[in-house]
Amino acid sequence: MKIASWNVNSLNVRLPHVQRWCAQAAPDVLALQETKLEDARFPVEALAQAGYHAVFSGQKTYNGVAILAREPPADVVADVPGYADPQRRVLAATVGGVRVVNLYVVNGQAVGSEKFAYKLDWLARVTDWLAAELARHARMVVLGDFNIAPEDRDVHDPEAWREQILCSTPEREALARMLDLGLVDSFRLFNADPGHYSWWDYRQAAFRRNLGLRIDLVLASTALQAHCRAASIDREPRGWERASDHTPVILELHDGH
DNA sequence: ATGGTGGGTTACCCA
Numbered sequence: 001m002k003i004a005s006w007n008v009n010s011l012n013v014r015l016p017h018v019q020r021w022c023a024q025a026a027p028d029v030l031a032l033q034e035t036k037l038e039d040a041r042f043p044v045e046a047l048a049q050a051g052y053h054a055v056f057s058g059q060k061t062y063n064g065v066a067i068l069a070r071e072p073p074a075d076v077v078a079d080v081p082g083y084a085d086p087q088r089r090v091l092a093a094t095v096g097g098v099r100v101v102n103l104y105v106v107n108g109q110a111v112g113s114e115k116f117a118y119k120l121d122w123l124a125r126v127t128d129w130l131a132a133e134l135a136r137h138a139r140m141v142v143l144g145d146f147n148i149a150p151e152d153r154d155v156h157d158p159e160a161w162r163e164q165i166l167c168s169t170p171e172r173e174a175l176a177r178m179l180d181l182g183l184v185d186s187f188r189l190f191n192a193d194p195g196h197y198s199w200w201d202y203r204q205a206a207f208r209r210n211l212g213l214r215i216d217l218v219l220a221s222t223a224l225q226a227h228c229r230a231a232s233i234d235r236e237p238r239g240w241e242r243a244s245d246h247t248p249v250i251l252e253l254h255d256g257h
Numbered sequence: 258a259t260g261g262t263g264g265g266t267t268a269c270c271c272a
Contacts, residue, residue, distance in 0.1 A: 009272080010268055034267070061265055062272095107272060115271095147272095201263035202272090220261085245263075245272080 001096055001253045005143040005216055006237075007104070007199070007201075007246035011035040011066070014244055015043055018068075019050050021237050021248060024115070028070045029095050031102035033145045035064030051075070057088045065091040065102050065144070090126065092133065098224070098257070099137035101130065103144035111168045118149070123174040131181050134163040138223040139257075145199075145246065146217045148175045150185060153194040154214035166215060183219040186231040186251045198233055199246045207238055210228045217243055218251040227257040 004027040008014040011032060022030065030052070035042070037058045047054050047068055057078035059066035065088060066072055073093030080090055080115055103126065108119035126156040148171045152158035161167040179185070187196070197212025206212060218229055230252040238247035 013264070034264095062268085109271085204261060206262095242263090 001029070001098065001257060002250060003031075003098070003100065003141055003143065003253070004248050004250045005031045005033070005102070005145070005218060006248040007033040007145040007216060007244060008033050009036075009244040009246065011037055011043065011064070012041075013242065015046060017237055017240060017244070019046070020240075021234075022050050022052065022068070025234060025248065025250070026251070029100055030068040031091075031103070031143050032066040032068065033064070033104035033207065035066050036061060037064055055091065055093055057091050059086075059088045063088045063104055065089060065104050067091055067093050067100060067102055069093070069095045069096070080125055081086065083125045083129070085122070090124070094137070094227060097139060099133060099140040100251075101133060101142045102211065103142065103146065105145060105147045107147045108165050108171070110165050111163060111170075116165070118228075120170055120174055123178070125244065127174070127178045127181065130178065134181055134221060136245045138221060140183075140221040141218060141224065141251065142178070143218040143249070143251070144177065145215060147215055148172060149213045149215050150175055150217070153192075154196065154197070156211045156213065161213075166213060174190075179219065182222040184222070184225055186218045186220045186228050187214070187233070187249065189225070189228055190231045196233055198249050200238060202245050216249045218248055218249055220251065224257065227254045228252075229254045
């Protein structure tokens with residue numbers, strides 16, 4: 001099974017890219033973030049023609065998450081129990097015996113800001129919920145736009161980003177608490193090198209100069225870890241005309257998983 | 258130090 005995540009920064013604009021990438025990469029599951037679409041406007045039919053079922057939780061203008069899958073997703077959850085967050089950032093579903101939890105983590109704007117406080121609170125609440133999900137589903141993948149670069153090797157210029165948003169110690173500690181539930185950053189099972197990023201700012205020709213951060217992650221539960229076959233980042237779509245500022249990240253599980 | 262780019266809406270927006 002091939003599971004991928006992609007922040008598309010408006011599915012309205014990027015639908016042709018999603019169709020093109022699905023045709024060439026053939027993921028079994030694709031988690032999308034920043035669809036920026038109300039549910040009534042989700043392109044169900046176009047994606048069905050591409051061979052994908054879709055579940056989604058969206059809103060106008062901001063946020064929005066979706067899961068595309070070759071087989072129908074089951075047990076869909078779009079809200080963290082006990083946490084009434086109007087922002088559409090969470091979507092969980094079971095596909096092929098794997099619990100898939102799609103997250104669009106709060107960006108946080110700047111360390112110390114109100115949005116930063118929301119980010120840390122959101123991460124704590126989601127982590128508590130993930131503990132419960134993990135207890136029910138040993139085979140679990142938590143993926144999405146985490147808006148956190150886990151370590152300095154995930155940052156093109158660690159000194160410039162030191163304690164800045166996406167890289168600060170409180171954010172990294174919040175991610176570490178999530179990993180402590182029994183999740184592993186699957187990309188790092190296969191590649192220890194710096195220089196691999198999933199997001200490049202639109203400004204300053206950042207992609208051409210590879211000035212990026214690795215903030216899009218696919219976490220695998222302990223029970224799935226031995227079944228991870230490969231993990232990668234596909235930089236190609238970031239170079240397409242009118243690209244998202246993020247590119248797809250991928251986890252491949254061994255056959256039967 | 259500042260601002261730059263893009264998607265959205267027409268905002269002291271959000272990334």
